[in-house]
Each structure stands twice: as structure tokens, then as C-alpha cells.
Amino acid sequence: xxxxxxxxxxxxxxxxxxxxxxxxxxxxxxxxxxxxxxxxxxxxxxxxxxxxxxxxxxxxxxxxxxxxxxxxxxxxxxxxxxxxxxxxxxxxxxxxxxxxxxxxxxxxxxxxxxxxxxxxxxxxxxxxxxxxxxxxxx
Amino acid sequence: xxxxxxxxxxxxxxxxxxxxxxxxxxxxxxxxxxxxxxxxxxxxxxxxxxxxxxxxxxxxxxxxxxxxxxxxxxxxxxxxxxxxxxxxxxxxxxxxxxxxxxxxxxxxxxxxxxxxxxxxxxxxxxxxxxxxxxxxxx
DNA sequence: TAACTAGTTTATAATCATTCTAAACTACTT
DNA sequence: AAGTAGTTTAGAATGATTATAAACTAGTTA
Numbered sequence: 185x186x187x188x189x190x191x192x193x194x195x196x197x198x199x200x201x202x203x204x205x206x207x208x209x210x211x212x213x214x215x216x217x218x219x220x221x222x223x224x225x226x227x228x229x230x231x232x233x234x235x236x237x238x239x240x241x242x243x244x245x246x247x248x249x250x251x252x253x254x255x256x257x258x259x260x261x262x263x264x265x266x267x268x269x270x271x272x273x274x275x276x277x278x279x280x281x282x283x284x285x286x287x288x289x290x291x292x293x294x295x296x297x298x299x300x301x302x303x304x305x306x307x308x309x310x311x312x313x314x315x316x317x318x319x320x321x322x
Numbered sequence: 323x324x325x326x327x328x329x330x331x332x333x334x335x336x337x338x339x340x341x342x343x344x345x346x347x348x349x350x351x352x353x354x355x356x357x358x359x360x361x362x363x364x365x366x367x368x369x370x371x372x373x374x375x376x377x378x379x380x381x382x383x384x385x386x387x388x389x390x391x392x393x394x395x396x397x398x399x400x401x402x403x404x405x406x407x408x409x410x411x412x413x414x415x416x417x418x419x420x421x422x423x424x425x426x427x428x429x430x431x432x433x434x435x436x437x438x439x440x441x442x443x444x445x446x447x448x449x450x451x452x453x454x455x456x457x458x459x460x
Numbered sequence: 461t462a463a464c465t466a467g468t469t470t471a472t473a474a475t476c477a478t479t480c481t482a483a484a485c486t487a488c489t490t
Numbered sequence: 491a492a493g494t495a496g497t498t499t500a501g502a503a504t505g506a507t508t509a510t511a512a513a514c515t516a517g518t519t520a
Contacts, residue, residue, distance in 0.1 A: 202467060202516055225506080241470045246507070262402055266478095267506065280442060283449075295440035302433035304418060304457050311421075312456040315436065319446040340487055340496060363477080379499045384478070404507095405477060 220273035278315040358411035
């Protein structure tokens with residue numbers, strides 16, 4: 185057992201999720217990284233198929249990613265509506281979105297500031313604000 | 323022929339789109355309004371079925387909405403990735419999005435101001451910036 | 461260790477929005 | 491009146507996601 189495995193087993197147990205082979209593999213793929221990571225379920229499947237011998241079923245990938253999202257380890261990002269992207273950076277932050285390449289790039293929270301905030305409709309409160317800066321080739 | 327029909331026929335012709343029955347009906351549903359209007363293809367189908375005797379096929383609804391988008395009469399909005407919404411307000415503007423009710427509300431451009439704008443990645447330029455304020459019950 | 465139970469995984473089927481297809485139809489031109 | 495290019499249409503196809511239900515497994519208890 186590698187060192188990181190032990191960490192993920194701990195993490196999963198603490199979240200009330202049983203540390204199964206599949207979940208540990210997915211943790212390693214997603215969280216064993218320097219930078220935060222954007223991915224689709226399809227990306228995740230490809231990475232697992234390439235880097236691991238074990239097969240993980242598509243349903244498990246969906247189940248696990250949703251479980252991790254529920255626990256706050258992943259954030260779902262909805263841009264360009266075709267498919268869902270997930271982000272290992274779960275803090276509120278903003279994105280560049282390249283319409284041509286469909287690439288998503290995190291923006292450091294400090295690099296953006298909203299000056300004037302609008303009044304929400306009656307009986308509602310603002311719980312989050314996210315800016316998408318659409319970009320294209322110069 | 324009503325007055326508005328004539329206007330839409332003109333508008334369609336000027337855009338290089340043949341003024342068919344179906345397109346004129348859709349224009350009336352979408353553009354004969356005081357306020358700007360958010361809708362899904364499904365919404366549009368329902369409205370047409372309710373308010374019109376003529377049936378319009380689903381494919382035509384998609385074709386027409388996409389044609390109108392291409393001509394700049396509609397704007398596609400991608401929030402909460404399940405389905406596409408379209409907006410008759412084609413200017414760059416911001417939205418409140420109610421996660422519970424899935425409702426989308428326009429924000430007046432003057433009510434929001436971005437103070438600090440991040441530097442885009444190399445070779446890219448920012449073409450648009452849109453803020454989504456997620457709201458929920460107080 | 462053996463047996464139990466609730467939580468998981470899995471292959472497959474089902475669903476739902478959207479796009480494709482190809483045949484019938486129609487606006488506009490000549 | 492005929493031609494042709496653009497449109498509409500029903501239905502099939504696609505692709506992401508979710509549901510299903512049977513097989514499997516982690517953790518508990520005896």
C-alpha cells in the first residue's frame with residue numbers, strides 16, 4: 185500500500201464512504217496533483233483506463249464523482265452545456281472559458297473583484313457569484 | 323395579416339431567412355413582449371401548442387431557434403447544464419439563477435460592475451464576461 | 461472464522477435533450 | 491407554370507446521464 189492510498193482510505197472513512205478499490209483509484213487520479221484539475225467523466229474514464237490495470241465501470245465513475253461532489257471534494261462546473269465538468273478546486277472562483285478549444289482555466293480569486301453587487305429578488309439571498317470570462321484567439 | 327406579422331416577415335427577409343408560417347409564429351411568441359424572455363425549447367413548444375392551432379415540429383423549433391441565435395436575435399445561456407436556455411436579451415448581461423426553482427432572472431447591466439479584470443492566458447483576449455449570481459430562499 | 465447486513469459495483473437498459481436524415485413541401489424566381 | 495433551393499417534418503440516431511437489479515464486499519457481530 186502506498187502512502188497516498190492510506191491517506192485516501194482515511195479521507196474516505198472520515199466521510200462515511202467505504203474505501204473501496206475503485207474509490208481509492210479515483211482519489212489518486214483526482215487528488216494526487218499539484219494543481220487543481222478540471223475533468224469530465226469521460227476524461228476520468230480515459231485516465232483510469234490508461235494508468236490503471238483495474239477496470240472501473242462507467243456507473244461507478246458517475247456514482248463516485250457525485251459522492252465526492254456531495255462531500256464537498258469536487259465542484260461541478262456548468263459551462264457550454266454539452267457535458268458536466270468537475271473541478272478539484274472547490275473554493276468559489278472564476279474561470280476563463282475558451283469557446284474554441286472548450287478549455288477551462290481557473291482564475292485566482294484575488295485577480296477579480298466585483299464592485300457593485302445587485303440586489304437579489306425579494307426573499308432570496310445571493311449564495312455564490314461566479315464570473316466566466318469567455319476568451320478567444322487574439 | 324396582423325401588423326406584427328408584417329414586421330416579422332420584413333425582419334426575416336432582411337436576415338436572409340424565408341418568412342415561413344412557422345418562423346413567423348415563433349417570432350410572435352418570442353419577440354412580441356415587453357420584457358426580455360428566457361425559455362427552453364421545451365417551453366417554446368408548450369407555448370406554441372397552447373396559443374396556436376398550428377403544430378410546429380420539434381426539429382423546426384430547434385432549427386429556428388438556432389437560426390435566430392446565429393442571426394443574433396437570441397442568446398444561448400448555459401447554466402445548470404441539463405438543458406439550453408435562450409434569452410431574447412442579446413446584450414451582454416448578468417443573471418440571477420435560482421438553483422431550487424431553476425429560474426433565471428436578468429440583471430440590469432448598470433447594477434453590476436467588475437472592478438479588477440484578470441489577465442487572459444497568452445495569445446488570448448477576453449470577449450465577454452458574465453456573472454451568475456446563484457440565489458436561494460432566505 | 462462464519463454469517464450477516466448495509467453499502468457498492470457492475471452491466472445493461474432506460475431516459476432525455478439534441479442532432480441527423482431523407483422525403484415531402486413551399487417560397488421565390490424565371 | 492415549372493424549377494430550385496430553402497424548409498419542414500416524423501422518426502431514427504446519438505450521447506450524456508440515470509435507473510435497475512443482481513452480484514459482490516467491507517465492516518460488524520457472534
